Amino acid sequence: MGSLFTHREKFSTYVSLTIDECIIVGVNSIVIVVIVSTFMGAVTAVQTAYNLVSPLIADYIIATIVRDMTVLELAPTVTAIVFAGKVGSSIASGLGTMRITEQIDAIEVMGVNAASYLVLPKVVATVIMYPILVVIAMFLAIYGGYLVGTTTGLITETEYIYGIRFEFNPFTIKFALIKSVVFAFLVASISAYKGFYTKGGALEVGQASTSAVTNSCIAILFSDYLLAELLL
Numbered sequence: 001m002g003s004l005f006t007h008r009e010k011f012s013t014y015v016s017l018t019i020d021e022c023i024i025v026g027v028n029s030i031v032i033v034v035i036v037s038t039f040m041g042a043v044t045a046v047q048t049a050y051n052l053v054s055p056l057i058a059d060y061i062i063a064t065i066v067r068d069m070t071v072l073e074l075a076p077t078v079t080a081i082v083f084a085g086k087v088g089s090s091i092a093s094g095l096g097t098m099r100i101t102e103q104i105d106a107i108e109v110m111g112v113n114a115a116s117y118l119v120l121p122k123v124v125a126t127v128i129m130y131p132i133l134v135v136i137a138m139f140l141a142i143y144g145g146y147l148v149g150t151t152t153g154l155i156t157e158t159e160y161i162y163g164i165r166f167e168f169n170p171f172t173i174k175f176a177l178i179k180s181v182v183f184a185f186l187v188a189s190i191s192a193y194k195g196f197y198t199k200g201g202a203l204e205v206g207q208a209s210t211s212a213v214t215n216s217c218i219a220i221l222f223s224d225y226l227l228a229e230l231l232l
Contacts, residue, residue, distance in 0.1 A: 001189065004120045007113040017121035018128075025087050025122070026129030033133050034140055036082050040074050041066060041141030042148040049154040059155045063163025066145040071172045075137040077224050080183040083130060084216040088191035091122055092212035095195030096205035104196070119196060123188040130184035131177050138176070175231055182227065186219045 008014070048065045095118060098104050107114040142164060149155040155163070194212035198204055 003115040008116050014121055018125050021121045021125035022129050025125045026133060029086055029133060032082060032086060033079060033137050036079060037075065037137035037140040038144035040078060041070060041144030044069055045145035045149045060159040060163035060166060062149060062155050063160040064166050067142060067164045070138055070141040071176050075141055076134050076176045076179040079134060079137045080220045081217055084187045084213050088187045088212050088216045089209045091191040092195035093205055093209040095192060096198035096208045099198045100201055100205060119192040122192055126184045126188035127181055131180040134176060134180040179227055182223050183220050186223060187216045190216045190219060
């Protein structure tokens with residue numbers, strides 16, 4: 001990580017590279033985020049309604065549970081696991097292929113800091129775009145619960161809207177965004193490290209990609225627990 005900030009190129013060079021990476025990392029991941037988050041919210045609403053069978057519990061609590069589970073855990077963490085599988089493996093395999101085909105060596109021979117030129121835009125773009133994806137996932141998960149809950153008769157529209165507003169704590173949004181920034185940095189940095197230092201041939205590129213996803217998931221879960229202890 002220290003080498004990313006030494007012997008850098010012109011700032012304008014990183015701007016164009018970062019914009020390109022934002023498209024690759026963020027825009028190209030929207031479809032999978034939309035699918036996963038919508039069904040997460042729908043499943044959470046159905047399973048919550050299935051378990052809340054007591055007549056003493058109001059129906060609007062279904063929406064409250066969907067909101068809290070989505071904001072605190074499902075949107076930032078589960079999406080991060082999916083994000084690591086898609087973006088992390090792509091970063092690791094891309095840099096690994098450049099390493100074994102000696103493209104990185106050629107960049108270094110030209111006097112360019114390959115780590116900064118190749119890795120820094122990926123890390124910055126991921127840290128910028130992933131929180132945006134998490135916000136989208138929050139909205140779609142809650143909306144997915146709303147669609148399923150109202151169309152299947154589990155909860156009325158009025159009760160669902162009341163439930164997602166009931167005793168809302170704004171800090172949960174800040175907490176989710178803090179987690180998303182940390183998860184994005186972990187996924188990008190671990191995947192880039194695994195890819196940048198790949199040795200061998202095509203088989204090792206696949207192994208580096210698998211290792212990047214595995215280590216990213218472990219880091220996400222560990223940091224999720226650590227952040228919960230520190231901030232909640």
